Amino acid sequence: MSETPLIRLDDVSKVYHLESGDFTALDHVSLDIMENEFVAIMGPSGSGKSTIMNQLGILDVPTTGKLLIDGRDVARLSSLERTHMRRDIIGYIFQKFYLIPLLTAYENVEYPLILKYKHRDTSGRATAMLEAVGLDKAMSAHRPNQLSGGQQQRVAIARALVNDPKILLCDEPTGNLDSKTGLQIMQILVDLHKKGKTVIIVTHDPRIGEYAHRIIKLADGRVVES
Amino acid sequence: MMDIFFDLSARSVRLNFLRSLLASIGIVIGVVAISSMGMLGTNMQLSVSSQLSSGVNTVILTSDVVKLSSTSPNSTANNGIDESTLNEIKSAAGQNQVITIHHTSDQFTVGTTNGRGSIYGLDPNDINKFLNVSEGKNLQGGNDALVGATIASNFNIVPGSSIKIGQNCATIVRPVVRVTGILAARGFTSDNVNTDNAIVVSDDWYTDHFDDKNVYDQVNVILQDINTINQTEAFINAKVNRNSDVVRVSDASSRLTTITSTLGTITTFIMAIGGISLVVAAVSIFNVMMMSVKERVQEIGILLSIGTEKGEVRRMFLYEALILGLIGAGVGGLMSFIIGYTVVNAMIGSTAYFFLPASLIFIPYGMIIGVVVCVGSGMYPAWMASNMDPIDALRSE
Numbered sequence: 001m002s003e004t005p006l007i008r009l010d011d012v013s014k015v016y017h018l019e020s021g022d023f024t025a026l027d028h029v030s031l032d033i034m035e036n037e038f039v040a041i042m043g044p045s046g047s048g049k050s051t052i053m054n055q056l057g058i059l060d061v062p063t064t065g066k067l068l069i070d071g072r073d074v075a076r077l078s079s080l081e082r083t084h085m086r087r088d089i090i091g092y093i094f095q096k097f098y099l100i101p102l103l104t105a106y107e108n109v110e111y112p113l114i115l116k117y118k119h120r121d122t123s124g125r126a127t128a129m130l131e132a133v134g135l136d137k138a139m140s141a142h143r144p145n146q147l148s149g150g151q152q153q154r155v156a157i158a159r160a161l162v163n164d165p166k167i168l169l170c171d172e173p174t175g176n177l178d179s180k181t182g183l184q185i186m187q188i189l190v191d192l193h194k195k196g197k198t199v200i201i202v203t204h205d206p207r208i209g210e211y212a213h214r215i216i217k218l219a220d221g222r223v224v225e226s
Numbered sequence: 227m228m229d230i231f232f233d234l235s236a237r238s239v240r241l242n243f244l245r246s247l248l249a250s251i252g253i254v255i256g257v258v259a260i261s262s263m264g265m266l267g268t269n270m271q272l273s274v275s276s277q278l279s280s281g282v283n284t285v286i287l288t289s290d291v292v293k294l295s296s297t298s299p300n301s302t303a304n305n306g307i308d309e310s311t312l313n314e315i316k317s318a319a320g321q322n323q324v325i326t327i328h329h330t331s332d333q334f335t336v337g338t339t340n341g342r343g344s345i346y347g348l349d350p351n352d353i354n355k356f357l358n359v360s361e362g363k364n365l366q367g368g369n370d371a372l373v374g375a376t377i378a379s380n381f382n383i384v385p386g387s388s389i390k391i392g393q394n395c396a397t398i399v400r401p402v403v404r405v406t407g408i409l410a411a412r413g414f415t416s417d418n419v420n421t422d423n424a425i426v427v428s429d430d431w432y433t434d435h436f437d438d439k440n441v442y443d444q445v446n447v448i449l450q451d452i453n454t455i456n457q458t459e460a461f462i463n464a465k466v467n468r469n470s471d472v473v474r475v476s477d478a479s480s481r482l483t484t485i486t487s488t489l490g491t492i493t494t495f496i497m498a499i500g501g502i503s504l505v506v507a508a509v510s511i512f513n514v515m516m517m518s519v520k521e522r523v524q525e526i527g528i529l530l531s532i533g534t535e536k537g538e539v540r541r542m543f544l545y546e547a548l549i550l551g552l553i554g555a556g557v558g559g560l561m562s563f564i565i566g567y568t569v570v571n572a573m574i575g576s577t578a579y580f581f582l583p584a585s586l587i588f589i590p591y592g593m594i595i596g597v598v599v600c601v602g603s604g605m606y607p608a609w610m611a612s613n614m615d616p617i618d619a620l621r622s623e
Binding site for chain 2: 059086111112120
């Protein structure tokens, strides 16, 4: 494991300027996440879980403080550089799966490869990823609306992994699944962690938190336990 | 292999087939309007040019002064070219043929049917120098007359028919001419002698009945060599208009240029009117593209959150506009060919010039304009899509 943290939040605050006044979603948060950690970020609604996930997913930048991911200060990057970091370093798994409805399961997994290499996948990597998450070839030709929730989440995991990202961000990955399928998905995430991935899960479910080696608890935008 | 963004756009168009089809119909109409009007105008120009070029070796002289009658100063103005001026013209024209022309417009009656047309008074010896008798024979003098093809057709006139000239009035005995021949159709000619809707009589008969003795409405100089046109015009001007402008000198080629230029302007104007339909189509495409963006906000959020560049999102929506434009332009181009052919045939009566490049070029012109308008209409929606905040876009339902 490297000495340098893969993710460092240094006194990060995020303030939203609303008509009703300023709302501080993250309040001077500082924490490090090392490579190959399995971290669960937990907390009640409004605690800042989604805000911190948006920061870690480079979908947003801090209002104040410094966010370093893979050694790079996110706030100093251009919009295009942040896009490329999302594409190359981060794999995002959402509660609602968020597959592209116009593409088949295979094409959804192939899509990040096309973004990175600017051509269709000829290496067989997309197919291999689908097989790795337990989806057979027949399923890969189906559109998302023809798949079950569990199958869609497997496709989403395959899509998140296909560019071999360092960080796997999972936003309530089992929230829309039955308990049996949820366990299967969690087992896939545990296996990925064992293979060296840094896995960060946002959840309010303590049973999911038990899979993590480290739990960061948030309340009112502050870290209350790490 | 097909670009995935083009593929996504094509699938979106297929998914919203009816909406896309309706938007494309606007482009089809616009392309057809522009192309068909362009082709019609060009065919008209080419057709008129062809007709006028038959008399292009003619210098036309008309009076440039108005002479008031000496006996009745308050009578109607009498303008024309008198004998002395004619002699100067003949002198300046040299070996070229000089044709004197009397011309007015009057009513006439064939049987019991009244009509109105031009009356030309010409020297019978000059007639076969520039007019063709298609049926019957040339007039010899006296009360002989030739009639133009349109009048002959409209009034069922044949050689031997009689025509009463002048306003139909019970108290006046009107002069009668007897038709000896029918003139071949000339169309709109550049020598300013338009006989299709005219009755041609001898100059003697004309001056006896219209009191225009020794004053000519027009004198045409038919050149032996068209290359001497500028030189001849200069001679005539130097001789006849040396002190003041007595005659107005024009030649068929300059008239031809003026007419084709005017037709060109009219064509551009009509095409611009056709272009209005493309503006309407542009609004329709813009609306469809905005709807497409609004319906796909979450999808745009997904694309942006997993690393799609703004330019790639923009490209995806521009492809969609391009597909609509290509469909509209393709169908519009095909329909322009069919409708253009029909319109040209119906309005000009000939498709002799339809297949010339100068005419058909308006189809690709219309298609290109249609595609450009379509892509232009998609630019703002595409820009809007690419600049969405991925967090807000993902939250939308």
